[in-house]
Amino acid sequence: xxxxxxxxxxxxxxxxxxxxxxxxxxxxxxxxxxxxxxxxxxxxxxxxxxxxxxxxxxxxxxxxxxxxxxxxxxxxxxxxxxxxxxxx
Amino acid sequence: xxxxxxxxxxxxxxxxxxxxxxxxxxxxxxxxxxxxxxxxxxxxxxxxxxxxxxxxxxxxxxxxxxxxxxxxxxxxxxxxxxxxxxxxxxxxxxxxxxxxxxxxxxxxxxxxxxxxxxxxxxxxxxxxxxxxxxxxxxxxxxxxxxxxxxxxxxxxxxxxxxxxxxxxxxxxxxxxxxxxxxxxxxxxxxxxxxxxxxxxxxxxxxxxxxxxxxxxxxxxxxxxxxxxxxxxxxxxxxxxxxxxxxxxxxxxxxxxxxxxxxxxxxxxx
Numbered sequence: 001x002x003x004x005x006x007x008x009x010x011x012x013x014x015x016x017x018x019x020x021x022x023x024x025x026x027x028x029x030x031x032x033x034x035x036x037x038x039x040x041x042x043x044x045x046x047x048x049x050x051x052x053x054x055x056x057x058x059x060x061x062x063x064x065x066x067x068x069x070x071x072x073x074x075x076x077x078x079x080x081x082x083x084x085x086x087x088x
Numbered sequence: 089x090x091x092x093x094x095x096x097x098x099x100x101x102x103x104x105x106x107x108x109x110x111x112x113x114x115x116x117x118x119x120x121x122x123x124x125x126x127x128x129x130x131x132x133x134x135x136x137x138x139x140x141x142x143x144x145x146x147x148x149x150x151x152x153x154x155x156x157x158x159x160x161x162x163x164x165x166x167x168x169x170x171x172x173x174x175x176x177x178x179x180x181x182x183x184x185x186x187x188x189x190x191x192x193x194x195x196x197x198x199x200x201x202x203x204x205x206x207x208x209x210x211x212x213x214x215x216x217x218x219x220x221x222x223x224x225x226x227x228x229x230x231x232x233x234x235x236x237x238x239x240x241x242x243x244x245x246x247x248x249x250x251x252x253x254x255x256x257x258x259x260x261x262x263x264x265x266x267x268x269x270x271x272x273x274x275x276x277x278x279x280x281x282x283x284x285x286x287x288x289x290x291x292x293x294x295x296x297x298x299x300x301x302x303x304x305x306x307x308x309x310x311x312x313x314x315x316x317x318x319x320x321x322x323x324x325x326x327x328x329x330x331x332x333x334x335x336x337x338x339x340x341x342x343x344x345x346x347x348x349x350x351x352x353x354x355x356x357x
Contacts, residue, residue, distance in 0.1 A: 017307075019329040019337070041242045042333050045234075048241070053307055064240050064250040 006055075006076040013050035014072070018043050029073040044069055051075070057082040098154075100180035101173065106161035107154040107181065109188060110141040116150040118217075118356045119189035121181055123198035123206040128271040129332035130159060133199055136331035139344025140352065147353060150192060152185045167274040171205070171282040178209040186215065193217040195298075195356055200332050201225045204286050210294035218298040218355045221288075223332070226310045228286035235270050292318055300355035304330050326350050 011024035020027075020037065033039040039047070047069065048059055057079060068078045092111035097104045122137050124130045141151045155162035156177040158169035185194060195218035198206030203224035210216060225231045236257060240250040260266035261277070268275040301315050301323040315323035328346060329337045339347075 019334075038336065041238065041245045042335075044241050044245070045238050048237075050307070053309070061237075061240055061250060061253040061255075064244040066244055066248045069244075 006079050007072050009054055010072045010075050013054055014047060017046040017050045027072060030071050032071060051079060055079050055083065098180060098184045100177045103157055103163040105154055105177060107152055107184060110145050110151045112145045112148045112150040114148055116189065116192040117148040118195055119185055119192040120144065120149055120151040120195045120197055121185045122151060122153045123178060123202035125200035125202045125332050127273040129200055132335055133332040136339040136347060139339050139341055140347040143344040143348035144352060147348060149356065152181060154181045167276055170279050174205055175209055178205060179212050182213045195220065197352060199223065204288050207288055207291040208286065210291065216296050219296050220352055220355050221301045222351065223304050224288055226288045226314045229284040232280065232284055288314060298355050302326055302351045304328060
């Protein structure tokens with residue numbers, strides 16, 4: 001899957017699952033989602049479930065790091081690492 | 089004579105429970121009992137229940153909302169309550185609804201764990217004409233696991249990363265070495281076992297002919313799989329934010345009307 005589509009998918013699932021009143025295209029790759037979109041722990045949970053369903057990956061309990069959920073790009077980077085990693 | 093709208097207390101097992109009766113505009117054709125979810129979900133969904141009840145009143149549907157033992161304005165402590173108490177509470181509330189309903193047909197609605205408990209109570213309730221399940225908890229153990237995951241995410245939000253793993257957390261909890269709180273609500277080992285043992289599918293034999301399932305707009309594979317496996321359940325989706333999870337969303341009259349029109353009335357009439 002091309003990198004671009006991972007970022008785009010992340011933004012789309014954020015808009016859908018968090019009921020954001022903006023279009024995915026209005027979210028930049030480097031948008032600080034907690035500060036700028038008001039993402040909280042409930043929202044992060046929704047994003048995690050959405051990522052697992054969309055990409056078939058699984059977050060380990062020891063993989064919850066705040067850096068991962070800082071921007072759409074940081075989330076996409078995590079997804080890429082999981083998809084490329086030995087455990088996919 | 090029962091006032092049209094009335095906050096009141098009634099008794100369940102010697103405990104005073106708070107109830108809010110919402111009479112209908114004109115004679116009631118239906119009377120509906122709301123079963124709330126628990127913890128923060130109860131607080132978050134409160135306004136949605138109120139607005140739905142008001143919207144239903146205009147459609148000749150009276151309703152009763154109530155607080156179960158250890159919740160809201162009712163007596164009891166949350167950490168000493170549990171499923172046996174809450175089952176008894178639903179039965180007592182149903183009796184109160186029936187007393188007030190007159191000739192109206194009676195129905196039962198629950199949200200999240202409240203939906204699962206409503207289904208679980210069917211064999212103790214007489215005359216349930218319809219059952220409405222809003223985003224029910226399908227599997228108690230999996231739900232509990234998801235709650236633990238939320239705990240880890242909260243830990244991450246506070247400390248930058250999660251420092252525990254669910255299996256370690258649960259092992260310590262089951263050994264009695266670690267107390268567990270979800271959003272400040274203490275979870276006892278007994279409550280964990282009770283909720284963990286709930287399986288909605290095991291209740292389906294008791295479902296009334298008119299049983300509806302409302303999924304709020306998001307993917308919910310477990311709910312979808314449950315509905316797919318039971319063709320007699322009419323499952324629908326509503327495009328309203330997660331009323332039990334979002335503290336930044338305050339439902340108003342518009343959402344109340346939508347929840348009533350799309351999430352209740354299809355299964356009453």
